[in-house]
Amino acid sequence: MKGLRLGLVIVLLITLTGVASAATVTLDVSAENVTYGDTFQVTVTYTGEGYLRILDSSYEVVWSTALSGSGHDVYTIGTTDLLYPGTYTIEAYVEDASGANATDSKIINVTSPTPIISIKMENEGGKVAAGDLAKFEISVYGASSAKYTITGPYGNVSDILTLGENEVVFNTSEVITPSGEVATGVFEIVVTADGYEKRLSFTVEPIKLFIDMPSEIRAGSLVTLAGSTNIANTNSEFDTSTPNKVKLSIRAGSEDGEEIWNGTAYVVTGRYEFSIRIPLDAEGTYYAVFEAETAPNATKSVTQMFEVFKPKIDIVADRTLVRGEEVEIRVETSLPAGTGIALEAPSGLFEGVSSVILSTDAAGVAKTTLRVSEDAALGTYEVRAYVVARPDVSDSALFRVVLQNLDVSADTTKVVRGGIIHLNGTTTVNRVYVYADSEVFEGVARLPSLNLPFSVEDYPTKAVMVNNDTFSISLKISEYARDDEYTLYVFAPSSDVINPVSDPMKVITVIVEDPDFTNVSYKEKLPRAQDIVVRGKTNSPIPDETLVKFRLKGPNVRYSGYAGVESDGSFEIRIDPFLGEEPTPNNMITTGLYTIELTLVYFGEEVDSSERLITFQIVNPEISVDVQDIVKVGEKLKIKITTNRDEDYQSPLYVVMEGANRISVYQIAVKAGNSVVEIDTSKLWPGNYTIYVRDIMRTTVGSPFEYYDISPNTVYARYYDAQDDVLVVKKVKIIPADAHAEISVKSINVTPEVLYTGTEAEIEVVVENTGLLAGNVSINVSVDGETIDTIHAELDAGAKKTFTIKHVFGKGTHVISAGDLKKVVVVSELPKPLIEVERIIVPDKVSAGNVTVDVVVVNKGDAEGSKEIELYLNDELVASKTVTVDAHALETVKFEITVKPGVYTLKAGNATASLTVTAPTPITTPTPIETSKKKKLPFTIPGFEAVFALAGLAGTAYLLRRR
Incomplete structure (x- = not known):
């Protein structure tokens, strides 16, 4: 809806501005009578160009704004x-493009229940x-009506004020003390109007x-005597008709001494200044009398000795000189x-x-440049300078002539033949x-002698001019020089005749060397199918005459060539993996250990000392691919490829994405092993x-996109020379843009199924x-x-997870909640x-002796x-046993007791039974009768063992029935 309204407004504005309209204006105010301090509203509706303004009773504009176009x-x-x-x-005024205009105006009255009085002092800080x-x-x-009154220590001044704005000027020189001086102190201006007043104090x-005197004043110098004051700037709005000024009188010997100079200075930004030329012969004590004046009766004097x-x-000057040197x-x-200055030196x-007679410049400096004689004797000389007009004003200095100095250094002590050595030094x-x-x-030139003097004219050599006591020499070594040690001799003679003694x-020793490699870089492990690249740098001073010879050796490989050297000494060797042959899998150099022998060729000759052997390994290429498992429609799918290849690889990697509605194809370059x-x-x-x-692998027959999905391991790959390719396959799922995770609780289970108070239960929540x-x-x-735990579930799409929570329940019915379940x-x-x-x-009756008593126990509980x-x-405890009985079950407890003849009562728990015990029947032992021994049969009667077995089973069954 907001967008619709904005669109309507835009259309409306275009319509309005697209059609020329006549000038119109109407004006309205929220109140015609306004109390000072309040606000009111002005409403203007207009078409055209013009203004809205407020004018006071003098028709001065106190507020205005521009009107343009159409508006309310x-x-x-x-x-x-x-x-x-x-x-x-x-007043509101507008006009249209034709010049026609429209105007409207309103009158308002601003009133106040009390007078509005304002006092502002224009002097800074309320001081004068x-x-x-x-x-x-x-x-x-x-x-x-209104008036003002200014009161102070010695009287007051008052006058009538007009209603509105007033400027009141108070001349402080009109308030005089009894002694005739201008009165000072705290004053007050009071403005009264209709019984109301406002006050302002000022001082x-x-x-x-204040005086700023130089720390030192010398005869003949130009001196500035200055200072500051609190009086108004001369001829400013706060100055009276008599201009403010500061006067200076310089007197000799005392404050009342002879006046030798006077002057007047005006005050500018609170400061004053006098420039005085002190006479050349004016040594002595003086008094400077400063006097500030604002009026004849308002002055201030300060004296400074x-x-x-x-x-x-x-x-x-540099007072240590050498022969032939120019010295300032x-x-x-x-x-x-x-001012004239005389300079005198010994002959x-x-x-x-x-x-020599010199003249001082504006800074008071006189200078000259003189050359020390080449045959000046070593020793000390006195040089004197004095003022021509006053010879007593002088100075002298001792100069010492010494043997000329020499200091030389070389930028290096080792130079490649054909190179340049730079000497820098200082000398006088x-x-x-x-x-x-x-x-x-x-x-x-070769040095003629180390012991005898010789002339430069007879043995001309390298000569260098000295500038500001410094010099630089560049010497080129012959490219055909032997690698050896050489000596340079640098002389600083005072003339063109050199005495080596x-x-x-200064003696400089230089070692000349053959060119060599200063740096060699290469990959120690190089993926197969990638160019073999060796980069490096040499210290050869003449790159145009330098080559790098290389010899590649490896499994069934011998290959050699040359590489040029750049102007900065750098070089690059690049060997393609097919060694110049057709790019097929069979022509590609294999994995294994290889060496490259490097040798510099300088001016057509191999430099044996430069030989360098590098070893590297060619390995199989490796590629790993990282892809998101799931991507929403509209999001970026990023395929991150990491490989052991680098930017030297001369072939791109090919990426193909095949899916629901398209095949996308990409070629990417490898950069630092990552792409x-x-x-x-979105589509x-x-x-x-x-x-x-x-x-x-830089080997292909046809377009790689014809066989993008063919495995290199198949026979069919050989048709495309793709049997050595490296192929990585990844899966990705594209899901709708509004897809999201939908995590919910699928089930709640409690174990054990039957719960009792005090028993710990496990609540299993499946999410x-x-x-x-x-x-x-x-x-x-x-x-x-009541929350007993919080599950923090983090699940992949389609995943399920069980969370277990332990809890002890109380008696009763309970509701377990998790999610919506x-x-x-x-x-x-x-x-x-x-x-x-x-x-x-x-048994009812038993014979005396051991008796078996069965006690049947029942568990009626749960x-x-x-x-x-x-x-x-007979109430006497004769035996006891502990028995365990399942719920709602019977158990028989057997007791073996010994009894004598008699009648007894057995009791266990609440159960009783009678027992009659009789005396045992006497047993008569018969006299044994000897019988004939039976002969043991040598065989078993069939079925005899079975009879005994059946008898045993029958006995067991009887006992079970007894239980």
């Missing part, structure tokens, strides 16, 4: 500090110096005068420009001069000469896609993600509305056993239990 504008106007009490006209003008801006509105300060010292003169001598003085020190002579012990340096000399393919999925159908990433995306969710598990469980009290003796089984059964004979 509302302005809120505040009256504070803008519209003071009075009558104002609000005695004799200056104090100025005030005073406004009074909403009153019938009339005594005149203040100062000393004028003898003029300064100093000789400044500066004479620094405190004197003005154009023989400087060439052709012993005295104008020229240096270079000789050597062998003619391997271009332009450098006495003249300064990323980003696929726009793909949801479904399953297969991604094929293929390295064709399943039926959505198309992985996701996570937190599920509260509660019992009767609920489960009701009933918890009972823990069942108890109820064990009783049901009956006692015993739980298994155990109980001790006690057997009493």
